[in-house]
Amino acid sequence: MTVRIGLIGAGGMGRAHVSRIENELAGGEIVAVADVNHEAATAVAEPLGARAYGSGAELIADPDVDAVLIATFGKVHAPDVVRAVEAGKYVLCEKPLATTAPDCLDILQAEQKTGKQLVTVGFMRRFDKGYNEMREVLTSGRLGYATLLHCRHRNPSVPESYTTRNMIDDTAIHEIDISRFLLGEEIAKVRVDTPRATSRRFEHLQDPLVLVATTESGVLIDDEVNVNIQFGYSIECELVLEAGTVRLGDQEHTVLRDESGNRNAICSSHIDRFHDAFNQEVQQWIRAVERDEHAGSTAWDGYAATVVVDAAIESLENGGREIGVAMIEKPAFYA
Structure with a gap:
């Protein structure tokens, strides 16, 4: 067919x-x-x-x-x-x-x-080999349970039409979902911190942001969203467990060696990185x-990510105050 x-x-x-x-x-x-x-x-x-x-x-x-x-x-x-x-x-x-x-x-x-x-x-990202290997380490139980999850989402640049809200609802939403996927639980509360802004941004943009979230069991997630980092598209993630850590491997398949040393090429977009x-x-x-x-x-996963986005935007608009995530009870249809 x-x-x-x-x-x-x-x-x-x-x-x-x-x-x-x-x-x-x-x-x-x-x-x-x-x-x-x-x-x-x-x-x-x-x-x-x-x-x-x-x-x-x-x-x-x-x-x-x-x-x-x-x-x-x-x-x-x-x-x-x-x-x-x-x-x-x-x-x-x-x-x-x-x-x-x-x-x-x-x-x-x-x-x-x-x-x-x-x-x-x-x-x-649920289909990325690295994230799935990280998830397997957690679910195997051999290193204990998760305590912290460190995420980094860095873009070389964004168009002038891109807004600070988009840093959460278009960019950080990927880390929101992959955090739920990796940890197997919902996010309960969230806040958004605003570090010193980069001079490389458009004037209307607050960049970077740091989204800090806590899951139902108390795992702390921090996500740096930095969309004018200049050098390339770079996604990083490290899961901290009781008896060890696991992080995404290098994003590239090749290493260049010359008079400047050993280095990887860097992807320029999500299309390349997650092909x-x-x-x-x-x-x-x-x-x-x-x-x-x-x-x-x-569709439940889509809803769950959106309500976290809503709480994060509310935090951003209220000076970084921590906001509880308001969710309906999960229907048995999606169990």
């Missing part, structure tokens, strides 16, 4: 997904592309022999679309996710699932009405759709 995929969002992330599905993965075919910029949708669709639409609603209604991949801006995700679910179609939605808790709850409600898990959220993780994520989703099964992170 070939899964006929409809792509909503013809921007950079959408085009990257087209490239991997068409050139690197098996079992899927892009049959339709939608974008509010119809010309952009057409430009992506025509070389594939796919149909172009001006809205996600039109694409979801296409009977030849088996499953939907959403790669638009986060604030417009929710309506298309709900439409896809109501149409009974599996959907892989790039993070965030939605940018507000009420929108996430609407998605949870719509999905539960179908009686079937249809939504996967694009938290691709393999993206591929594994989308491949697993395609194969699961073939079997009429859900795979990967759930």
Whole structure:
């Protein structure tokens, strides 16, 4: 079976997904592309022999679309996710699932009405080899339980349209989710500290930030978000356990040796750093759709990350005050 995929969002992330599905993965075919910029949708669709639409609603209604991949801006995700679910179609939605808790709850409600898990959220780090090796060390129990988790998310630069809020809802959300994934528990409270700002930022941006969170069992998480670090895209993580530590390995596969010494090249973007993780994520989703099964992170994971984001933004807006994370009780549907 070939899964006929409809792509909503013809921007950079959408085009990257087209490239991997068409050139690197098996079992899927892009049959339709939608974008509010119809010309952009057409430009992506025509070389594939796919149909172009001006809205996600039109694409979801296409009977030849088996499953939907959403790669638009986060604030417009929710309506298309709900439409896809109501149409009974599996959907892989790039993070965030939605940018507000009420929108996430609407998605949870719509999905539960179908009686079937249809939504996967694009938290691709869950497929990264290094993070999975870290998780295995923790779950094996051989080094005891977790006490601390140190995270670093560093971008070379960001566009002028990027905001301080985006440092949390677009960037730190990755560490929020991977912390939940690694530790296997929810985040209970959070605060955001504002260090001395770098001169390399746009004037409107508070950069860097440090998000400090505490899980239900008391594990302390610190996440440096530093989006104008200049030298490259660098993701770091160290898990501290009772009898040892485990950290992500070097991000690169090669080492350059010359008169300046030994050094690694540095990735320039998340597309480079998490290429393999993206591929594994989308491949697993395609194969699961073939079997009429859900795979990967759930709509609950999307909701859980969003409510932590909400608390972090509230902290940022209130001088770094610690804020409790307000969550509904987890429905048995997502157990």
